[in-house]
Amino acid sequence: MAQYRRVSGSVGLITLQNPPVNALSASVRQGIVDSVKRALGDQKVKSVVICGQNGVFCGGADIREFGRQMSGPPLVPMIHDIEAANKPVVAAIEGSALGGGLELALGCHYRISHSKAKLGLPEVTLGLLPAAGGTQRLPRLIGVPAALNLITTGRHVTAAEALQLGILDHVTEHNTVDVAVKFALSVTGESLDGRRISSFSCAPLSDLDSLFEEAMLKVRGAARGAIAPVACVQAVRAAATLPYAQGMEREKELMATLFHSGQARALQYFFFAQRAVGRWSTPSGARWDTSQPRPVRKAAVIGLGTMGRGITVALAQAGLSVVAVETHAKQLMEAKKAVPSMLKRGAVRGGTTIEPDSITYSETVQAVADVDLVIEAVFEDMALKEKVFQQLSIVCKPDTLLCTNTSSLDVDHLASQTRHPELVVGMHFFAPAHVMKLLEVVYGRRSSPAAVATAMQLGKKMGKVSVAVGNCRGFAGNRMLKRYLEQAFFLLEEGATPELVDRALEEFGFPMGVFRMSDLSGLDVGWRVRKADGLADTSLTGTSARVRQGCRYSPLGDLLCEHGRFGQKTGRGWYQYDKPGGRVAKSDPWLHNFLDEYRARHGLVPRCIDQQEVLERCLFVLINEGFQILEEGIAAGPEDIDAIYVFGYGWPRHRGGPMFYADMVGLERVVERLERYHQAHPNVPYLQPSGLLRRLVANGSPPIHKWRNVIKNRNSQL
């Protein structure tokens, strides 16, 4: 809806009303069309102001309408009529003017904004382009290079930057609507020639071809198969080279190809999925809306290795005062140097200043006596962590929340080492902890709702996407990853090379294939875990060398570690590097010989493996584990798993996440392929489709947003 009233005698004030972000739904568009008509037809009205209710101008088109039959007046002619009006129209921008919201403002003759507002054309992040004239008006207003940057990245700009770029005419600290109304009165009767952006020409540029070639290369490099950024470049090129009307035709054509694409569906699903993970719940009935987080002002980090340092920086950046504890003097000294420079680099990136004295360092755990929350980030060793938790339980205040940054160990067991197990949760960060967006908040059997809520809220404060998951080996992310890694090893045994597997995954859209990623994170990490689990025993021979606990096992990773090949850090892993710490992976003849000898030793006849098999084996098995996790209630919904994979494991966002991908591929097909692979590899039990996956297929493969009902029904029968 839009409200219309006359103010200050001669200003028609149109207020968009569609909480919470005044998205341009059919009824809002109808309201604008009707109000503009009224204002232009009213002789008493000499100028018009458009604003949004509740301090938000407009969050753009209503994304929920995209999946439905569209109705109501279309945006393009609506904005065209505003621009063509013979009375000045002023946009009064507060909060956000994004997507269609900014396009509406670009159709107005003047734009006045509050200093705290954010503006942008984020359509590309939804798999679309700004198709209400944004790709044609913005380059005409601010020039092609700046418009290309905003439209292809979708980034939001501050009012100050928007003013500097020329998007805004004026920025105010005062009541924006009052300022806009005053301004509208002041321009009454003035000529509107020179105020209609569609009549502008793009500022000429000397070498347009190379500018667009460069832009195309850049988006293709960054987008890894995403089609919207490419279409955005093409649309801006049309603005730079064609008259406005033809440019608008091109914008429409390009939007038509994007609008119904799988990528747009995936990205729009993910937009809502990201927000859904904040509405967490646990099987015991704790929920985001009934659990009260505790205030956390002072926090501590125990252990200042790579993870601990990153967590310290993330906490300080969130405005907390931090006690950083490291019992090894040398490591403490190194951390004291590293953390301030990480903070400095972060400040340059984020444009904020953090006082380094918000962090105090200590060599003893006693220093954490008065903190509200502790995050333990010591070496991944249960005995060591047990000891730390026992100590913390004695040293800390009785109501201090004790968190562990373990990536797979048992949170319930650690909780049992303390006097208040209800105050123990996992906070699983991803390296580098001050940069990566994902945080898995792991609730144990006895974690209180307040403890979960506090960790979730702290994650949000640190700018993380926090996902609540249950306690099991590897939680959600690493538990699924284990299956994916194992399949990749099996593929090598059967005849694939690291290059072939990585190429398939990178072409799918991962920034790095599984082997390049393993080289980066270090092969020794998994080796240590397998040794602790009694799995990495390379003295075994014959058939038993490739079987553990009755299931197929590949010792390839263990063997590489025994050769001292830990990945980038040693200059050798699945690939070779020019030096230890080198970054550029090169194919390694040694590794290929090693694989040949290994296969010969175990009587494995290499076969031709294609990219489709790589994708199906690696991804479907990961997805199958995801269904198992949903079935067990470790994750509450598919959105949680998808957010974990996109933010923590490089799953390409334009494919929506693994569970959305399964929905796109078709659940029946996933079941059929898994069954086929299970027949071929009967000693890999987790290739058998999970019970939930089968049940969904038996229920007619409902779309992803209905899966929770199937899970709920099943749980309510138990």
Ligand SMILES: CC(C)(COP(=O)(O)OP(=O)(O)OC[C@H]1O[C@@H](n2cnc3c(N)ncnc32)[C@H](O)[C@@H]1OP(=O)(O)O)[C@@H](O)C(=O)NCCC(=O)NCCSC(=O)C[C@@H](O)CCCCCCCCCCCCC(=O)O
């Ligand atoms: C605005 C925000 C920055 C606010 O952030 P904040 O943190 O305050 O709040 P939340 O993000 O939590 O949001 C609160 C709540 O609101 C929901 N929501 C937010 N924005 C929208 C929206 N635009 N639509 C619907 N719902 C929205 C959000 O989901 C939350 O609710 P939930 O229940 O999930 O918790 C922030 O919200 C934000 O960034 N919003 C998105 C901004 C954005 O991306 N805008 C762009 C939208 S796309 C667009 O505008 C397209 C335009 O260019 C118009 C294009 C014209 C379309 C023409 C169609 C032609 C079709 C042609 C082809 C057909 C061919 C054929 O069929 O033949």
